[in-house]
Amino acid sequence: MSIGRKALATTVVGLSLASVKASEEGGQAWSEQWSELGCMHCKLMLLSGREEELALRIESGTGRDLRNYAPDRPADIKHMKLELDIPDMNRPTLAAKQTLTLSPIARPLGVLSLNAEQLQIESVSIPDSSPLARDRRVTYSHDGGTLAVRFDPPLPEGTDADVVVTYTLDDPPDGLTWTPESPEWPGRPAQIHTQGQPETNRFWFPAHDFPNERMSTEIVATVPEGFIVSANGREVEPPATGGGKTRFHWLQEKPHVAYLVSMVVGKFDVVDVAAPGSSVPMPVYVPPGKAGLVEKTYGRTGDMLRVFEERFSEPYPWDRYAQLVVWNFGAGGMENTSATTMYDTAILEDKAFEDGDIEGLISHELAHQWFGDLITCNTWAHIWLNEGWATYSTNLWFEARDGYQNGYMASMWRTMRGLARNDQIAADAKGSALDRPGMVSPVYEHPWETFRRVSNPYPKGASVLHMLRRELGDELFFRCVADYVDRFKLKTAETADFRRTLEEGSGRSLERFFAQWCDRPGTPKVRVKGSWNARSKELRLVVEQKQYIDADHPAFAFTLPIEVYTANESEPTVICIAVDGSRHERAVQLADEPAMVLVDPDLFVLMDPELEMPMSWLVAQSRTARSIASRLDAVTALKKHPGTRGVAALSEVLRDEKEWHAVRAEAATSLGALNAEDALLEALASGLGDARVRTSAVTALGTIGGERSVAALAARAADANESYGCRRAALAALGATIRLNADEYLPIFEAALRTESQHDQVRIGALRGLEALRHERSMELCAPYVRFGTPGRTRPEAIDAVAKLSKQDEASRKRALEIIRPVLFDREERAQRAAIAALVEIGERDALADLRRLATSTRSLQTRESAERAEERLRARLDRSDSVDAAQAEIERLRGDLRRLEQSTRERSEESKGN
Secondary structure (H helix, E strand, C coil): CCCCCCCCHHHHCCCCHHHHHHHCCCCHHHHHHCCHHHCHHHHCCCCCCCHHHHHCCECCCCCCECECCCCCCCEEEEEEEEEEECCCCCCCEEEEEEEEEEEECCCCEEEEEEECCCCEEEEEECCCCCHHHCCCEEEEEECCCEEEEEEEEEECCCCCEEEEEEEEEECCCCCEEEECCCCCCCCCCCEEEECCCCCCHHHCCCECCCCCCEEEEEEEEEEECCCEEEECCEECCCCEEECCEEEEEEEEEEEEEHHHCCEEEECCEEEECCCCCCCCCCEEEECCCCHHHHHHHHCCHHHHHHHHHHHHCCCCCCCCCEEEECCCCCCCEECCCCEEEECCCCCCCHHHHHHCCCHHHHHHHHHCCCECCCEEECCHHHCHHHHHHHHHHHHHHHHHHHCHHHHHHHHHHHHHHHHHHHHHHHHHHHCCCCCCCCCCCCECCCCHHHHCCCCCHHHHHHHHHHHHHHHHCHHHHHHHHHHHHHHHCCEEECHHHHHHHHHHHHCCCCHHHHHHHHHCCCCCEEEEEEEEECCCCEEEEEEEECCCCECCECCCCEEEEEEEEECCCCCCEEEEEEECCCEEEEEEECCCCEEEEEECCCCCCCCEEEEECCHHHHHHHCCCCCCHHHHHHHHHHHHHCCCHHHHHHHHHHHCCCCCCHHHHHHHHHHHHHCCCHHHHHHHHHHCCCCHHHHHHHHHHHHCCCCHHHHHHHHHHHHCCCCCHHHHHHHHHHHHHHCCCCHHHHHHHHHHHHCCCCHHHHHHHHHHHHHHHHCCCCHHHHHHHHHCECECCCCHHHHHHHHHHHHHHCHHHHHHHHHHHHHHHHCCCHHHHHHHHHHHHHHCCCCHHHHHHHHHHHCCCHHHHHHHHHHHHHHHHHHHHHHHHHHHHHHHHHHHHHHHHHHHHHHHHHHHHHHC
């Protein structure tokens, strides 16, 4: 999957809403970096607060083993046919008949256990027409979560059998999202979409709901006339209408796993973006009236498909490739077989393209059709084989679209450096070892945790693939990839399968590589110091690993390439340092002083580098044509060099319209770190043509906060001609930088709240700005956007703002609770999750009863657990607060006693003197 939103209950509570907000930044920047907007996994978007405990592999206090393994497959489920009758799109109930074709494996089958959460099972049988029905008794039991079907006598081994389950659904709490019409959304038709990853399709059909089973699927859905049904595969026959209903019949002939089964019901404009003569239909389903925007947003899908077919040496494997933009989707995208689901604003108006496109998301989800759908991870521990490949494939698309340096290498730099820096932040926060699971680990409580580890399978998986490409070379790497696809297509795979394929094809031993980068957590933090001794004509290089190192977390082993350039040599001196310890030194004789020293210009190593080089070397590096990664490293390193020379060098990069936007944006960030207000203001005044660069400059300006910065931010925030992304950044920064005369700027925020924009970016910027502003009217201005009827990504922002603003006094806490309390029982999961977290942040004792009421009334297992954990966390916080208050009261009492004692002593002393 790709980015998702149905947050795991165990991860939501205890994390600040700000962390949710930072993770859910929509738009180009994130999708270009990790393509996360593309995945349902993104549904979490949060790091588990329990990872340290999980890393111990046993549960504290109980000794329970927390590792997870694939369940048994007593039967091979070959085919599933679902027949669904939906009488009313505004009433969330349906009747269903499921026919499973299965064959017992290895031994006769006496009991078939299927995941079936909260389904109302009416009957289970073998069809009367089957010879297996004769003299065979079929019974079943259903405990609300598992459907156990018993066969007496058992079904014979190796024989196909049909099992029919009839059941009904009544407003399922997960897996199938029903969005009825509402007066709060005039003109928005009712809609249904499903979401199976990781294990939620069990809420709308019985299933072996784990990725180690593949089956072909068939969906026959009867819906009210006027609605369209999309499912996996191809339409078996044209829709048949009669009696006010329409029947749709879809068939996915090649087998896939249960979590990829999809059904969407709604009213859409449908535009096929396939090139004339293409053998693969590429319909895009968008809200009515949006057809004219499809080509510009999704028109390159066919080009992406051709790039991937060539890179993977495998034709597109399914009957069609549909992309469906749906309401109330919890993620960025979800790669259901042949039919990707997209979030509700994933159709861009013309102005939105100033801030970039969503091709990171589109390419990520398309690549999943090979890695994730054609080949599926056998267990969630190996999810990087899905998500790492999809993230890496986005970089392959950028390589084809924008060139090797600007497209591929710039994106890989952001992926690798971003991951390593986040890794170090996590390690530094703990202060010691990386006691958490590696990227490939069966240690998790809920499968969502495998998607959102600190050792994140999206960027880390992509980084591993890039390093393997570097190690093997392009020709050999992609030849081995083709072999892997041939071996495991229409099967499941684990990390060892991929490793063995590479080893057999290359002759390389990769055990240490996979153990280091896949199994263990962490990444190296590498300090490289370069200095020149003019007397001895010697370049001295010192390489140190600065991350935490002990017996359980040894130094990483890698070869670090370094290129040394001098003014008088046309070719560099290449030095390869075999690093396997905490410190390595190397002295190199040169005829002349280096002009620059490039550390790992081709990104052989996943690391967080710290370059300690003379400024002149870094300045030269910031302009080198050799490697965009080296330029990005240089402009990052220059933020640690205050002074006019460093500022001038960064300003030159920022204002260079020929430089790639990512390098210019990084230069703006470094100028902000140097408090270079003049340089940023001058660059903005001179005109930065790329909105992405302007956005970075505006964001950097907001970290400085001088009077001139406030004026410049206000002008950008109020400018209706400015890009949406830049206005959002300006509004957020403006609220944080205003120190005086807040009333003067309040109309800017009020106008922004009334402004419609792509992804609601301008309104979101205003909400963030008002929260930072802390104006007496801020909470009431944010409050209306908490309510249902506001776009789904905006409501959590408003909830976040209200929660933060509650900290001003007791009255504001009471008011915040009043505003947010109703959202606890909302149908939109994003808003509900945000409300749960907000109640903990507000810290009002009255919220305990609200959380208890939610936990005892909800049918959603995840929401129940989330509410229970929130209640525990809030109670602990209140108890601590009570303890602090009691201690403070005791201190004040003792101080009073001391004052009285001192007064008494003085009085006795004065009496003594008088006597």
